[in-house]
Amino acid sequence: MSSTPGLKRKLAESRQEPTAKRHHLHGYDPQSPWLHGSPTGIWRTRGNPDVQHAMPLSNMVSAVQDLIDPDFDPLTAMLDDEPRFLKPLPARIAPEDLEFLRFRGALSLPESGLRDELLRCYIQWVHSFMPVLNLQEFLRCVAENDPEGNVSILLFQAVMFVGTAFVDLKHLQDAGYSTRKSARNAFFTRLRLLYSLDCEEDRIEILQTLLLMTYWSDSENSPQRDIWDWIGVCNTQAQSIGLNKDPASGEIDIKTRRLRSRLWWCLYSRDRLIAMGMRRPLQVNDGTSSVPMLKLDDFDFEPFSPYVVSKFYCRQLQDVSHQKRLATMFIEKVKLCQCIGRVLFAQYTPSQRQFGATDRTTVTLIPRQASDSEFARCGQKLDSWLSALPKDAQFIPKSGNNFHDGEDVLLLHGAMLRMLYHATSSALHRPWTSASKDQSKLRTDWRNAARAKMNDAAAGITHIIQGLNHLNLTRFLPQSGVTVILPAAVAHLTNTMSDDPAVRETSVDNFHRCIRVLHCLKDIYPAAGEEFANIEAAIKMQAGASSTFFQVMEYNLDAPATSLATRKPSNANSISQAQPHPPVSVTETPRPQARASSTQENMHQRTPSVASTHEPAPPLFPNDFDQYMDLGIIDNNPFNFLSIDIDSFPDIQTPSQSNKTQ
Structure with a gap:
């Protein structure tokens, strides 16, 4: 036939x-x-x-x-x-x-x-x-x-x-x-x-x-x-x-x-x-x-x-009370997503990279600087969400050694809420960190303040990720876990080029923490593997730019997480009411900066340092994983930033992709 x-x-x-x-x-x-x-x-x-049904044979x-x-x-x-x-x-x-x-x-x-x-x-x-x-x-x-x-x-x-x-x-x-x-x-x-x-x-x-x-x-x-x-x-x-x-x-x-x-x-x-x-x-x-x-x-x-x-x-x-706490966390996530939508609409605009290509989606969002009033509204909405966050959505177990049944689920949900907040704050401030033709003191101070906010967000995300890793919970992250880890990894990679040796060392360590989690999530979410490959490609493109890049590449992807048996006792008995950051006033609308034409140009671009008068923000969620990690928010350190364009990542070909096109 x-x-x-x-x-x-x-x-x-x-x-x-x-x-x-x-x-x-x-x-x-x-x-x-x-x-x-x-x-x-x-x-x-x-x-x-098409096959006649039959009962099992009686002798069988x-x-x-x-x-x-x-x-x-x-x-x-x-x-x-x-x-x-x-x-x-x-x-x-x-x-x-x-x-x-x-x-x-x-x-x-x-x-x-x-x-x-x-x-x-x-x-x-x-x-x-x-x-x-x-x-x-x-x-x-x-x-x-x-x-x-x-x-x-x-x-x-x-x-x-x-x-x-x-x-x-x-x-x-x-x-x-x-x-x-x-x-x-x-x-x-x-x-x-x-x-x-x-x-x-x-x-x-x-x-x-x-x-x-x-x-x-x-x-x-x-x-x-x-x-x-x-x-x-x-x-x-x-x-x-x-x-x-x-x-x-x-x-x-x-x-x-x-x-x-x-x-x-x-x-x-x-x-x-x-x-x-x-x-x-x-x-x-x-x-x-x-x-x-x-x-x-x-x-x-x-x-x-x-x-x-x-x-x-x-x-x-x-446990109905358990169900209600999880529902409360989901409701708060939806409210935070309203803030995310407003930030993306106000601070980013669609752009067609590789215009004319028809074998894949080419539309992407690129940063743009909205008016200072719209920026302030986005910031106020985000701060309002944080200040109104109910205690049921701020869960930290009484003991880091002995979770009660189901507390790991509550902990992971609470951690994701906090990381999403940090990632949204990073997305809000990112368009204001680019270099501008306006070199006035006001513009420079504002740019430095925005960079400081992004560093606060990156440190907060890494702090939580390290805690989850010590509790062996990172493998249960939802796909949005990749979303929150990426901006933190890029921020730490940027800071590896600081003129301050202490900042470089801390940034390399924090970058390794983020990249290891991305690597562990590769088998679960292909997006984690793609972002991992993009970051590696961005680093390798800079061979010879600085010896720091060789240090950055020396991460141990097989480093085991701290076992449950070696957890230190938790001192996180409760969470006090978190307070939002005070809004930064902007009296002048900076002119938007044209985006660099390539990742190579961006990686070599030097921008002004953060003002040494920057005061660290108070911790958003006190006692979060403090028993697992000694990671403070970087402050009072002069940075020379290496600008890495996160939007150019989809354009970077990994070695496997390059072979396919040859």
């Missing part, structure tokens, strides 16, 4: 999955029951509709019972493990498409042990950062294997995919994957195939899936679509079902109303964080939305059933 070359290629690709991995997967055919004669709608499980059943346990029922055991909670695929999907999905593994689910671990990791490390599910109902259907659960296979595969970022690597290796990155790529490929073949019709579930898909972007294997593109698709889906409108205006039940509100603000916050991280324009327009700001009433707070708790045990499933 003849076959098209395309089908042959697809079938060949499907055979590349490791044997061990295939043996640990459950097939899924939602269009026919697994056992012949079972009532339609009761078991929606695997099977081939007898042999199993004799050898294992007279009371053992293999049929019941198989049914218990079979995913009966999935709803049927749309009947319109062509048989050849279904066959293709089977060959590519898109209808395959992890075996129950791995499935439960992936779900547990989703609950702990993903859902509270982006609460896109009605988690109670979702987990109930899976835990009870409810035949009437009607869980979308598209959405379920999305949950499995994001869980691969945080599950213990041993579980993935037992399933046949050599690395976490290969596992995540395989799970994402299944997910994207299901999405591409329109295997789901409900737009809410499509939107939930797309938001979870923003946890992966691989420019090497998928150059035509990155997470910024997925956010654009999410925005279109949301607008098409009126998700940007106040859900209270419609006649819908309370759970659906809550879900719609959370989904809108999940989309909004992801848009802001991705725009800041990728230096791309915003896509979600505030002006088109009438959805009220999130409040605790928009979350479902209730203990989960005992069976769900026993199956996916973690603190937030049984």
Whole structure:
């Protein structure tokens, strides 16, 4: 029988999955029951509709019972493990498409042990950062294997995919994957195939899936679509079902109303964080939305059933106060994202780098200097957020040695909030640090003050990162962790060229701290690997510029984090109310500085030093990880800044990229 070359290629690709991995997967055919004669709608499980269903041979059943346990029922055991909670695929999907999905593994689910671990990791490390599910109902259907659960296979595969970022690597290796990155790529490929073949019709579930898909972007294997593109698709889906409108205006039940509100603000916050991280324009327009700001009433707070708790045990499933603290942190993150949006809109403008290229996205954001009044408004909004931050969002455990169950999750959330604040402050002040033709004392003082703010932000981020690293929590950072680490790493790299030896040494150490975390996140988030390669390329381009660059490159990527057993006792019993920085007044609008034409020019550009009269800002969050790291904010040190253009990073070719173009 003849076959098209395309089908042959697809079938060949499907055979590349490791044997061990295939043996640990459950097939899924939602269009026919697994056992012949079972009532339609009761078991929606695997099977081939072209193969006659048959009961296990009676002699095989007898042999199993004799050898294992007279009371053992293999049929019941198989049914218990079979995913009966999935709803049927749309009947319109062509048989050849279904066959293709089977060959590519898109209808395959992890075996129950791995499935439960992936779900547990989703609950702990993903859902509270982006609460896109009605988690109670979702987990109930899976835990009870409810035949009437009607869980979308598209959405379920999305949950499995994001869980691969945080599950213990041993579980993935037992399933046949050599690395976490290969596992995540395989799970994402299944997910994207299901999405591409329109295997789901409900737009809410499509939107939930797309938001979870923003946890992966691989420019090497998928150059035509990155997470910024997925956010654009999410925005279109949301607008098409009126998700940007106040859900209270419609006649819908309370759970659906809550879900719609959370989904809108999940989309909004992801848009802001991705725009800041990728230096791309915003896509979600505030002006088109009438959805009220999130409040605790928009979350479902209730203990989960005992069976769900026993199956996916973690603190937030049984402690309502824990759920409320995590919800409070998410609400505060959304409010901070409003500040981020305002900063990006006022202080940055879209630009087309490599104009004319059509094989990738070329639009990027570049700094511009807004009016002093607009800058002041952005700063005031950021300060207001900080001063109003509730205590439930400022969590530090009473002991750094012995976390109570679930405190690590609260700690990581609180740390991410603080780092996002620092990163936003850095983005706010960055456009004002560039050299200007205006060399007046006022302009110079203002530039130095802005640089000092960026150094404060970089020191604050590194301080927290070091604390998380000592607690072995950096591997659980969300993708926005890359967003906050990058500006800190670049600031420290800049300061390695200071004329002060003490500043150089401190900056090199802090740069190494940041770069090690980026390296550790490479297998989880390809963006971390890309930024890591860009920073390395920027450094290597300067060979011979200064001996400091050779010192910068001597980082030990395999340096282990301090083990939990060697943690020093914590003195962080509480957090006092943080106070915002006093606003810096600007009485004159500096003229914008034209951007350098290349990274090479920027790396050699020297700019005036920070005034020695700069007073260090008070700590924003007292006692944050002070027991793990002796890192003070750099102050009263004369800097000679080496200007590094962070926006030029996407233009730098890594060695692997250069080979591809030759």
